Amino acid sequence: MKNAFCLGMGVFITLVFLLFPSWIFEAGYYETEFSNEMYNENLYLVVAVITAAVAWGGAALFYYVVNSVSFSRWYHWLLTLGVASVLTTVACYAYPNSVFSELGYDFSSQLVGFCLIDFLAAVALFVVASFAMRWWSSNCRHTPIPE
């Protein structure tokens, strides 16, 4: 029951993130010209999808694909979180940057600030995904903290 509730909460939080990405990102980082272009090019949604996909994918990889007693300590989980968040941040810098370049804009300095916020969002979503899905993992269900 508790496990299903956690999964439900995780899915709900992720859906909120995917449904209202501009509100969430703009609450963290707002610069009029940059934010308008992000909104107009629908990049907030793309970035949110990438962030959520990598967070849930990374967590699933840790809990169900690797699912190893050799890789089940809290620092292994932290390493996975770090790698997933950095990957997300790199992707969320590279993709909008390429779109803006095609349009002839240079928002590279704004993108760095935005990516800091996206990094935090990636960390938060990885934690949410972990606590939503870890209960059914045979070897890692107590990582990063006991059930």
Place this chain on the structure above:
Amino acid sequence: MRLFLFLVGGTGSRVMRPLIMQFAAGIHPIDEGGQPQPLEVIPIIVDPHKANEDLKRTENLLRWYRSIRKALYGERPDVTKGFFSVKMSTLSDILPAGSPLSDTFLFNLGTVESKKFQDFISYNTLDTANQALCSMMFSNDQLQTKMDIGFVGSPNIGSVALNQFKDSEEFKQFSNVFQKTDRIFIVSSIFGGTGAAGYPIIVKNIRNAASNAAINNRGDLRDAKIGALTVLPYFNVQQDENSPISRADFISKTKSALFYYHDNLTGLRQGGVDLPLSKINACYYLGDEVPSTPYFNDPGGNGQRNDAHVVEYVGALSVIDFLCIPDDQLVTRGGNALNPIYKEYGLANDKQTLTLNDFGVGTRQMVNKSMAKFFLAYQYITNQFGKDVGRGYTQDKPEITRGFLSTSFYNTLTADFFVAYRTWLRELSGNQRSFQPFNLLTSQMADAINGVAPKKGFFSGEVNYKTLLSALNKGSQAAAKAGRFQMNETAFRFFSLLDEALDGLVEEKYNGLV
């Protein structure tokens, strides 16, 4: 099923050691349908030599076993699976509250233990003719023997002194609790004093229970299902001119006793005719012509501590074999066993160094898997468990915390029982024949079992503690989901999971064991 197990003399205590290890490994008698049966064993050590080191070691093991078993399963008698699942009780445990017996596995032989033999028979008060008769039957040394060191290889003393068995409080209480469905097994050697004399006396008093007005359940006792292991010479002692014990006498003593048994016990002879009857339902004979490493020749004064031997290990299997015999093959009428069973034992490979694979198929099927599981459990708990506390399955409820490592259960298991287990294995390995089922020099699971290489998985590689931890995690997850364990069952949970995980692992990886 309940078994009263009489362990007579030094060999009785020595055979009990491997039997305790086999029960600790979770070995149970199997019924005709192949299902393990619940078992309660009441070991009764009959030996006046209380300072015997072998006896003390066995008694300690029994106490530790009982305490571990109680922590795991409480007083439940119906457990059929798992380490330490066979219940072990003292006679006093199974008596109603307020029993007059002390809580011990030792049979109290009363005055026998504190007297010289000549005082026991009141030699000095006999008239001259009877003194002369006694002097013909007993040597001066035997008359002077102080019986607190046993009967020092003299069954003629034992057969007199142990006759007070039937009048003892223990025997009366035993008769009070004995039921028709219970079984009796007697372990003794034939080439010494206490065992050779004690075995026929115990059988005689049980079979003649009908004429003993002082006891209860006389009919049930008279027709009880009785099995017995008679251990023939198998060990060697150092030659010592001052000792009454000599290996040269072993064979002649054995032959004399066998003749006596043949006419009075294991075969019955009346009017010069052999009858197809026996006082014993199942007789097991066991010995080895290969002499052991010579033991220190100690008639008893310094404690008598002999190294464990493979013959004792095989002897312990006879107890389990006896319990597997169906009731309809152990019929007794009027105190005589009908169609008695006689068994000997042969190795599959006659080698000087034995492993688990050198026993016959029957033995391998009965014990190898359980013995291997228990050794792997010993290895895991000794080398890895402490590092695993705080991760994986230990964090499921009821949680195994570091505090578990200082419980009296864990201390008894690791500081007492496991130390004795390793000592036993080391002694078996160092004796002749050498029995080396496990590799005591490794801490790795992959090369723990001598003569059996575990299968390697294509992806998983060789078996190791991580393989076991993973299996424990899976088992614990399923158990938590099913809500199998109560909050106060930490030790039971740990041992159940370990048993089940090793079950799967041994089945999958060590299939060369059987």
